[in-house]
Amino acid sequence: MTRARLRLVLAVALIVLGTPLLLAGAAAAVYVGPDDTVEYARSEVSGDGSVVATDVGVATVTGPVLHVSARSADDGEVFVGAAHRIHVDSYLDGVGQQTVTAADLRGEVTSSAAPGGAPAVPPGELDWWEEQASGPGWQGVSYELTDEPVRVVVMSPSASGEPLNVELSFGVEVDGFFLTAVLVGVGGLLLVAAGVLLIVIPRRRRRKRKLAVVPDTKAEPKPEAETKAEAAAVVDEKPSPKEKDEKDDEPSKDEEPEKEKVATVTPLPKRPLPQRTPPPPAPEPPPKPPATPTARIAVVLGLTGLVTACAQVPAEIDQAARGALIPAITFDRAEGFFGQYNEIVDLAGVSLDASQLGEVETGALLATSEFAVEEQLATGVTPETPPTPVTPSIVLSPEVDSYPMWAIVTGASSSGGAPSWFLLTRENAASPWLASLAVHPAEGTSVTAPLTADGAAVVADDAATRRGDEVLEALRQYGETGEEPENIDLSFADGLTRLPDHGLQLDTAPPEFGTTSRSCAVESPENIHWLQTEYGAVALASISCTQSVMVNSGYSVVIEAAGLGTIPGGSQISQAEISQNATFILSVDTDGSATVVGQRMQPIGMTWSLP
Numbered sequence: 001m002t003r004a005r006l007r008l009v010l011a012v013a014l015i016v017l018g019t020p021l022l023l024a025g026a027a028a029a030v031y032v033g034p035d036d037t038v039e040y041a042r043s044e045v046s047g048d049g050s051v052v053a054t055d056v057g058v059a060t061v062t063g064p065v066l067h068v069s070a071r072s073a074d075d076g077e078v079f080v081g082a083a084h085r086i087h088v089d090s091y092l093d094g095v096g097q098q099t100v101t102a103a104d105l106r107g108e109v110t111s112s113a114a115p116g117g118a119p120a121v122p123p124g125e126l127d128w129w130e131e132q133a134s135g136p137g138w139q140g141v142s143y144e145l146t147d148e149p150v151r152v153v154v155m156s157p158s159a160s161g162e163p164l165n166v167e168l169s170f171g172v173e174v175d176g177f178f179l180t181a182v183l184v185g186v187g188g189l190l191l192v193a194a195g196v197l198l199i200v201i202p203r204r205r206r207r208k209r210k211l212a213v214v215p216d217t218k219a220e221p222k223p224e225a226e227t228k229a230e231a232a233a234v235v236d237e238k239p240s241p242k243e244k245d246e247k248d249d250e251p252s253k254d255e256e257p258e259k260e261k262v263a264t265v266t267p268l269p270k271r272p273l274p275q276r277t278p279p280p281p282a283p284e285p286p287p288k289p290p291a292t293p294t295a296r297i298a299v300v301l302g303l304t305g306l307v308t309a310c311a312q313v314p315a316e317i318d319q320a321a322r323g324a325l326i327p328a329i330t331f332d333r334a335e336g337f338f339g340q341y342n343e344i345v346d347l348a349g350v351s352l353d354a355s356q357l358g359e360v361e362t363g364a365l366l367a368t369s370e371f372a373v374e375e376q377l378a379t380g381v382t383p384e385t386p387p388t389p390v391t392p393s394i395v396l397s398p399e400v401d402s403y404p405m406w407a408i409v410t411g412a413s414s415s416g417g418a419p420s421w422f423l424l425t426r427e428n429a430a431s432p433w434l435a436s437l438a439v440h441p442a443e444g445t446s447v448t449a450p451l452t453a454d455g456a457a458v459v460a461d462d463a464a465t466r467r468g469d470e471v472l473e474a475l476r477q478y479g480e481t482g483e484e485p486e487n488i489d490l491s492f493a494d495g496l497t498r499l500p501d502h503g504l505q506l507d508t509a510p511p512e513f514g515t516t517s518r519s520c521a522v523e524s525p526e527n528i529h530w531l532q533t534e535y536g537a538v539a540l541a542s543i544s545c546t547q548s549v550m551v552n553s554g555y556s557v558v559i560e561a562a563g564l565g566t567i568p569g570g571s572q573i574s575q576a577e578i579s580q581n582a583t584f585i586l587s588v589d590t591d592g593s594a595t596v597v598g599q600r601m602q603p604i605g606m607t608w609s610l611p
Contacts, residue, residue, distance in 0.1 A: 004202065007198050007199075007202060008198075008199065010195075010198060011194075011195040011196070011197075011198035011199045012195065013195070014191045014192065014194050014195030014198070015191070015192050015195035015196065017188075017191055018187070018188040018189065018190070018191025018192035018193075018194075018195065019188065019192055020188070021184050021185065021187055021188025021191065022185055022188030022189050022191075022192060023188070024181075024184060024185075024188070025181045025182065025183070025184035025185025025186070025187070025188055026181075026185045029178055029181040029182050029185060034178050038171060038172060039067075039169055039170065039171040040103075040104075040105050040107065040170055040171065040172055041103040041104065041105070041106075041107045041108065041109055041168075041169070041170040042107065042109075042167065042168065042169045042170070043103075043107070043108070043109035043167070043168055044073065044165070044166070044167050044168075045098050045100065045109065045111050045165075045166055045167075045168050046073070046098070046163070046164065046165035046166070047098040047111075047113045047163065047164070048096060048113065048115070048163050049095070049096035049097040049098050049113060049114065049115075049116065049163065049164065050095070050096055050097070050118055050119070050155060050156065050159070050160065050161045050162055050163060050164050051092060051095055051096070051097040051098070051119065051153060051154070051155040051164065052070070052097065052098045052099075052100065052111070052153075052154040052155070052164055052166055052168070053088065053092060053097055053098075053099055053100070053151055053152065053153045053154070054068065054099070054100045054103075054151055054152040055099050055100060055101045055151070056085050056149040056150065056151060057101060057102070058100060058101070058102065058103055058170075059145045059150075060316075061145060061315060061316060062145050062146050062147060062315045062316070062318075063144075063145060063174075063315055064144075064145055064172045064173055064174045065142050065143065065144050065145070065172070065173040065174075066142065066143060066144075066145050066170070066171075066172060066173075067140055067141075067142045067169075067170070067171035067172070067173060068080065068082070068140055068141055068142075068152045068168070068169070068170055068171075069138050069139065069140030069141075069168070069169040069171070070138070070139060070140065070154045070166045070167065070168050070169070071137055071138045071139065071166065071167050072136075072164075072165070072166055073165040073166060073167065074165070075136065075137070076136065076156075077134065077135055077136050077156070077157050078134070078135075078136075078139050078154060078155075078156070078157070078166060079123050079124065079132070079133075079134040079139070079153075079154070079155050079156065079157040080132065080133050080134070080139045080140055080141050080152065080153070080154050081123055081129040081131065081132035081133075081141065081152070081153050082129065082130050082131045082132070082141045082143050082150055082151070082152045082153075083128050083129050083130050083150065083151065083153070084128070084130070084148065084149065084150060084151075084326055085149040085150065085151050086326060086400075086401065086402060086403070086429075087126075087128040087429045088151040088153060088429070089151075089429075090402070090403045090428045090429035090430070091119065091120075091123075091126070091153075091428075091429040091430050092119070092153070093428070094116045094117060095116045095117060095118065095119050096113075096114065096115050096116035096117060096118075096161075097113075097114050097116065098111045098112070098113055098114075098164070099111060099112050099113075099114060100168065103168075103170045109168060109170070117161065118159055118160065118161025119155065119159040119161070119430065120159075120430035120431075121159065121430050122157060122158055122159045123153065123155060123157065123159065124157060126429065126430070127333055127336065128429065130143060130150070131143055134157045138169075140169070142173070147318045147324070148324075154166055154168070323401070325399035325400055325401050326399060326400065326401075327397045327398075327399055327400075327455075327456055328397045328398055328399070328400050328405035328406060328407045328426075329395065329397045329405070329407045329424065329426075329433065330395070330397070331392070331395045333433070334392045334395045334407070334409050334424070335391075335392055337360070337424065337433045338389075338390055338391065338392050338409075338411065340359075340360060341360045341361075341390070341435060342388055342389035342390060344356050344357065344359060344360050345357070345360070345369075345388055346388060346389070348369070348373060349373075349385060352373055352376060352377055353373070354369065354370045354373040354374070357369050357370060357373075359432065360432075360434060360435060361434055361435050361436070362425065362434040362435070362436045363425075363434075363436035363437065363523060363524050363527065363542075364436065364437060364523040364524070364542040364544065364581050364583060364604065365435055365436055365437055365438050365583075366434075366436075367581065367604040367605070368581055368602040368603075368604050371565075371566075371602075371603050371604050371605060371606075372385065372602070374566060375565055375566055375603070378565075378566040378568075379563060379566075384600070386420070386438065386440050387420065387440060390411040390412075390420055390422075391411050391412055392409050392410070392411045393410055393411055393412050393419065394409070394410045394419075395407060395409050396408040396409065396410070396450050396452070396457040396531060397456060397457055398456060398457045398458075398459050398529075398531075399456045403426065403427065403428045403429060404425060404426060404427050404428065405425070405426045406423065406424065406425045406426070406527065406529050407423075407424050407457070408421060408422070408423055408424075408450070408457070408529070408531065408540065409421075409422045409424055410422075418440075418441040418442065418443050418444070418445050418446075419441075420438060420439065420440045420441075421437075421438070421439045421441075421447070421540055421585055422435050422437070422438050423435070423436050423437040423438075423527065423529070423540045424436070425527055436524065436527055437527070437540045437541075437542055437583050438583065439540060439583050439584060439585050439597070439598065439599055440599050441492070441585070441597050441598075441599065442492065442494065442599075445492050445597050447538065447585050447587065447597055448533045448534065448535060448536075448538055448587050448595075449533065450531035450532060450533055450538055451531070451532045451533060451534065457531050458531065458532040459529075459530070459531065459532065460530035460531055460532045460536075460537035461532065464530060464532065464536050464537035464588065464590075465530045465537065467536070467537070467588045467590075467592075468528075468530050468537050468539055468586065468588045469528075471485075471488060471586060471588050471594045472522055472528070472541055472543075472586065473522075474488065475488070475496065475543060475586075475596070476520050476521065476522055476543055477520075478496075478499075478500065479496070479499035479500060479518075479520035479543050479545045479582075480500070480518055480519065480520045480545065481500065482500030482501070487592055487593045487594065488593070488594045488595075488596065489593070489594065489595040489596065490596055492595075492596065492597045492598065493582075493584060493596040493597070493598045494582075494584075494598040494599055494600055494601075495580075495581075495582040495583075495584075495598050495599055495600045495601030495602070496543065496582040496584055496596055496598045496601075498580075498582070498601045499520065499543065499545045499580060499582055499601065500518075500545075502545060502547065502578070502580040502601060503518070503547030503549075503578040503580070504516075504547065504549055504557060504564075504576065504578065506549065506557070512552060512555075513551065513552065513555050514549065514550050514551040514552045514555060515549075515550045516547065516548065516549050516550075517547070517548045518545055518546070518547050518548075519545065519546055519548075520543055520544065520545040520546075521543070521544060521545075522541060522542070522543055523541075523542035523543065523544050523581070524542070528540075528541055533587065535587075535589045535590060535591075536587065536588045536589040536590050537587070537588050538585065538586065538587045538588075539585075539586055540583070540584075540585055540586075541583070541584060541586050542581060542582065542583040542584075543581070543582055544579055544580065544581045544582075544604060545579070545580055546577055546578070546579040546605075547576075547577070547578045547579075548576075548577050549573075549575065549576045549577075549578075550574075550575055551573070551574045551575065551611075555574075556572040556573065556574055556611050557572065557573050557574075557576070558570065558571070558572050559571045559572075559573065564578075564606075565578070565603050565606045566606050567606060567608055571608070571610070572610065572611060573608040573609060573610060573611075574609055574610065574611040575608060575609045576606070576607065576608040576609075577605070577606070577607045577608075578603070578605075578606050579603065579604050579605040579606070580601050580602065580603050580604065581601065581602050581603070581604045582598055582599075582601050582602075583598065583599065583602075584596050584597060584598030584599070585597045585598070
């Protein structure tokens with residue numbers, strides 16, 4: 001095969017290879033646009049449910065950014081939010097919904113229906129959305145596809161529970177896709193241009209070479225007869241008339257006159273011109289070594305690396321990572337909670353209105369706060385209040401995989417002193433974070449700090465939990481009987497040591513006076529959460545004791561003039577139930593010992609009747 005034919009074959013190959021690249025790159029660049037985003041599915045989704053939510057299986061790769069947009073069919077307002085599966089599953093538990101199970105590249109959207117009621121609260125009141133948008137027309141969210149299982153929720157902002165009819169749009173954004181398409185198109189254009197040049201340039205060179213060729217015209221030799229005639233010709237030189245007159249005028253001389261000179265011209269034979277010797281041709285350059293397979297592979301890998309460096313390449317999802325745990329609460333959310341907590345507690349103390357305390361407190365803490373307001377209204381005396389405002393300093397949040405959630409937060413108050421400990425709980429995704437227990441230790445006390453791993457609190461093992469439960473039971477019995485348990489340090493227990501003696505002091509009453517009893521219980525044992533420490537475990541706990549008094553006929557109990565809680569001074573009562581609470585931090589060690597750090601005893605309820 002000649003060189004020209006090889007060049008033609010190569011040119012055709014370049015054009016054939018470059019044309020699809022040019023067309024594909026140009027089409028992709030125009031279709032995707034500079035924002036690297038393309039819509040791949042759009043469909044109307046409707047049903048009896050009031051919520052449309054995507055399943056975690058909608059996304060099967062990681063890397064790109066998924067865009068999900070929706071608009072209501074009746075042009076009403078729509079809410080779109082994206083959050084972790086744990087939160088969405090809890091929020092939509094028992095809610096009627098359409099679940100989008102697939103949205104493929106062919107534009108098909110598949111969904112399934114599940115019956116149920118309306119959501120418990122509007123979505124805008126929740127704090128766990130990673131992205132959210134609300135309003136009329138098209139509303140959408142976008143999030144990067146990772147191993148984290150994220151679900152998108154579309155619903156009415158008011159959570160009215162009415163059937164929802166929306167149009168969904170799914171788009172994907174691949175970082176660098178537009179630039180890659182442009183580079184592919186430019187690469188195809190260069191290949192086509194190279195192929196065209198391989199065809200055009202050699203033809204132009206051949207045309208120029210033909211135009212530059214000029215015929216070589218050499219002088220023809222004269223005939224031999226003409227050469228001989230010229231050689232035989234003789235030319236006589238005769239003086240001119242003027243020269244002859246000048247000679248006649250000259251004086252004669254004695255010398256003999258010169259002989260007449262005859263000039264003979266004999267032409268030389270014509271010699272042929274010497275032929276020019278052409279210069280030797282330039283040596284040909286040494287042949288280039290053929291490209292080795294390694295070089296070809298290097299070029300291909302280099303071009304592939306250039307393209308992949310511009311565009312983000314999707315990767316497969318790690319299904320094992322989809323079951324990963326999440327922190328119960330972040331530091332930012334804890335800060336937001338205590339900002340609201342400080343505001344509501346201060347407002348309740350000023351207005352003596354405990355109705356709003358339920359927005360930030362629950363359990364034993366709410367009971368003591370409500371009774372403090374009630375006591376102040378009854379007596380006009382401001383009770384001792386916990387230090388506020390509280391600023392969180394350490395968030396001891398375990399990693400969880402479902403609701404309910406909990407965390408322990410320590411915070412410093414503006415008045416100084418030892419850090420306060422709070423137990424925060426959240427029943428489900430539709431409920432707010434609430435403070436269920438709080439301990440404000442006396443200044444100078446210290447508590448063994450819980451352990452953390454990768455920023456998350458370490459939950460105590462079963463052995464430490466069993467030991468802690470045993471100590472709690474011993475403390476409960478101590479509240480009823482007053483018998484101090486062994487190996488438990490109560491030096492800083494404060495209010496816990498007063499539980500055996502709280503209430504009405506009737507030790508001197510005669511036997512026929514009536515009956516009295518005392519019962520104690522651990523408050524909300526399901527909310528006792530143990531964290532691992534270097535020496536064992538630690539938890540916040542609360543024990544409440546109730547004294548019940550029943551006076552026989554003919555007898556009565558007279559309350560002192562100062563009064564007792566909400567019981568007015570001087571009252572003669574025949575029956576009473578007085579409940580007090582002690583909240584504390586309990587640390588148990590592996591050697592069997594335990595330490596209690598508490599605060600003052602607080603009343604949580606009083607009922608009485610007159611004779």
